[in-house]
Amino acid sequence: MIATIVAKRIRSLGPALLVGVAGLTLWELVVRVFRIREFLLPTPSSIRSELVDNWSMMRHAVWETGRIAVSGLLFGIFAGVVLALVTTRFRSLNEGLTPLAVAVNATPIVALAPIFNAWFGITGTLSNQAVVTAVVFFPVFINSAKGLTEVHPDEIELMRSYAASDWTIMREVRIPNALPFFANALRLVAPLSVIAAIIAEYFGGPQDRIGNVITSNAGLARYDVAWAAIAVASALGLALFAGALIVERVSMPWRLGVGGGDSNNNPGRET
Amino acid sequence: MSTAIGGTTREHAVCIDSVDMAFNVGNDDEVQALSSIDLQIEQGEFVSLIGPSGCGKSTMLRLIGDLLTPTSGSVSVFGKPAHDARVDQDYGMVFQHPGLFDWRRVRANIELPLELHDWSKADRTDRSAEMLQLVKLDGFGEYYPRQLSGGMKQRVSIARALSFSPRLLLMDEPFGALDEMTREHMQGELLRIWKETGTTVVFVTHSIPESAFLSNRVVVLSARPGEVNSVIDVNLGERTPDTREDPKFFQTTTEIREALRAVEGAV
Ligand SMILES: Nc1ncnc2c1ncn2[C@@H]1O[C@H](COP(=O)(O)OP(=O)(O)OP(=O)(O)O)[C@@H](O)[C@H]1O
Ligand SMILES: [Mg+2]
Numbered sequence: 001m002i003a004t005i006v007a008k009r010i011r012s013l014g015p016a017l018l019v020g021v022a023g024l025t026l027w028e029l030v031v032r033v034f035r036i037r038e039f040l041l042p043t044p045s046s047i048r049s050e051l052v053d054n055w056s057m058m059r060h061a062v063w064e065t066g067r068i069a070v071s072g073l074l075f076g077i078f079a080g081v082v083l084a085l086v087t088t089r090f091r092s093l094n095e096g097l098t099p100l101a102v103a104v105n106a107t108p109i110v111a112l113a114p115i116f117n118a119w120f121g122i123t124g125t126l127s128n129q130a131v132v133t134a135v136v137f138f139p140v141f142i143n144s145a146k147g148l149t150e151v152h153p154d155e156i157e158l159m160r161s162y163a164a165s166d167w168t169i170m171r172e173v174r175i176p177n178a179l180p181f182f183a184n185a186l187r188l189v190a191p192l193s194v195i196a197a198i199i200a201e202y203f204g205g206p207q208d209r210i211g212n213v214i215t216s217n218a219g220l221a222r223y224d225v226a227w228a229a230i231a232v233a234s235a236l237g238l239a240l241f242a243g244a245l246i247v248e249r250v251s252m253p254w255r256l257g258v259g260g261g262d263s264n265n266n267p268g269r270e271t
Numbered sequence: 272m273s274t275a276i277g278g279t280t281r282e283h284a285v286c287i288d289s290v291d292m293a294f295n296v297g298n299d300d301e302v303q304a305l306s307s308i309d310l311q312i313e314q315g316e317f318v319s320l321i322g323p324s325g326c327g328k329s330t331m332l333r334l335i336g337d338l339l340t341p342t343s344g345s346v347s348v349f350g351k352p353a354h355d356a357r358v359d360q361d362y363g364m365v366f367q368h369p370g371l372f373d374w375r376r377v378r379a380n381i382e383l384p385l386e387l388h389d390w391s392k393a394d395r396t397d398r399s400a401e402m403l404q405l406v407k408l409d410g411f412g413e414y415y416p417r418q419l420s421g422g423m424k425q426r427v428s429i430a431r432a433l434s435f436s437p438r439l440l441l442m443d444e445p446f447g448a449l450d451e452m453t454r455e456h457m458q459g460e461l462l463r464i465w466k467e468t469g470t471t472v473v474f475v476t477h478s479i480p481e482s483a484f485l486s487n488r489v490v491v492l493s494a495r496p497g498e499v500n501s502v503i504d505v506n507l508g509e510r511t512p513d514t515r516e517d518p519k520f521f522q523t524t525t526e527i528r529e530a531l532r533a534v535e536g537a538v
Pocket of ligand 1: 294295323326327330367
């Protein structure tokens with residue numbers, strides 16, 4: 001059973017891997033054949049060697065940026081979920097806040113980074129964490145609030161027939177109903193947190209973070225190093241995205257394919 | 272009509288007193304769903320509601336269950352306002368739509384009302400196993416609802432309503448999605464439970480033989496606005512599989528059919 005699942009996973013990853021390898025090879029060939037200048041586009045192989053040569057610097061940078069992205073992400077998720085719960089509980093608050101949140105969400109929050117630098121100081125991590133939190137907060141809030149309120153009326157009616165309290169309805173119906181909405185938001189904001197952190201770093205601050213490694217090396221015309229840093233950043237984004245998928249799987253076993261949730265269960269025949 | 276001064280007479284299980292029900296009052300889409308309904312249901316009675324689609328059968332069940340409030344008139348259940356009966360958990364309801372929670376396994380869905388009533392874990396497990404057997408779903412307890420067919424889901428929702436042995440059962444076309452054999456089996460089981468527990472049943476159906484086989488009385492509703500057209504007493508005695516072939520059974524179904532034909536013709 002496990003073996004077939006693993007085999008299926010690998011088979012489903014196969015095409016993606018193939019396309020990836022083919023893409024990198026093509027890239028390498030195009031750059032070499034057309035003699036594209038280094039500062040326009042370095043070859044994957046030179047990016048790889050810069051990555052290896054600068055590994056300790058890269059590792060430190062990804063750790064610094066990763067810490068900012070993850071802490072901002074967690075705080076933004078927490079704030080978004082808490083506010084969604086509160087606004088669902090008090091309908092009038094919801095009606096006032098949700099349109100506002102949708103409007104704010106449509107504005108480019110990362111553009112606030114220089115202002116946050118002025119507010120929270122440019123040397124610490126707080127300013128960039130605040131940017132990440134602000135970027136993460138709105139999608140989480142909007143989606144969670146939607147999931148908490150868009151419950152099938154039949155389900156509320158059933159709970160009312162049990163004379164269930166609002167709190168019980170929240171716990172037994174609204175929260176489980178909101179999980180898929182929340183998971184969608186999580187898939188969106190997990191990689192977004194890395195993007196937000198890096199863009200925030202473009203506006204200055206300590207030089208040992210991914211965003212600054214990219215800008216400073218690009219400034220010195222060391223484009224292959226900048227590209228190596230970008231590769232590291234995308235790996236970080238991917239890792240967080242994978243984390244979001246795992247959370248989704250674990251929190252919603254009932255959404256797995258038919259039979260997947262209880263492969264160890266041997267049902268009787270229906271009579 | 273209901274409780275005598277000394278409290279010696281039993282109150283009615285359900286007493287619907289000149290009830291009108293309209294939706295979206297004052298808007299363009301106002302619907303008069305029910306009009307001047309008067310109906311008393313004795314404790315221990317089995318009453319079926321039958322009538323054309325959209326005539327207000329589900330609405331009537333919701334009024335009894337205090338899930339809707341009548342535009343005028345009053346509904347009392349076991350001598351109290353319907354609201355108090357709901358809070359006291361006097362009834363269990365099987366909705367027209369199974370309404371299972373996707374995130375709960377079948378067993379946990381059946382145990383939901385028991386959890387809300389603070390039953391112990393052991394008692395819950397015992398009862399849900401018993402209920403699964405009753406609706407012939409043993410072995411499916413650990414499934415998720417989306418892994419079941421429509422008829423199986425409906426049986427889970429029946430098991431859920433029966434699980435806490437309510438004094439009053441409100442059932443909205445509970446067997447509509449079942450095949451003929453399962454349907455007859457479930458009818459037999461429902462009658463057995465009804466007899467054993469002395470519970471009162473209000474049962475909505477589209478099936479004439481089903482209403483005749485199950486009920487003490489069949490209430491025929493007319494359409495738009497729903498009104499009680501006629502109430503047919505059914506006297507078939509003890510129900511057995513042979514009842515369905517009894518000439519008296521035939522007579523009853525004919526009577527119901529004619530009443531229905533009269534209201535359908537009037538539409
Ligand atoms: N929530 C609602 N809002 C507005 N109108 C409603 C609502 N519920 C029911 N109605 C209307 O009330 C009337 C009766 O509906 P109801 O669901 O009680 O019919 P029914 O007899 O159960 O029909 P069926 O046999 O098809 O289930 C219909 O005309 C319907 O449009
Ligand atoms: Mg109905």
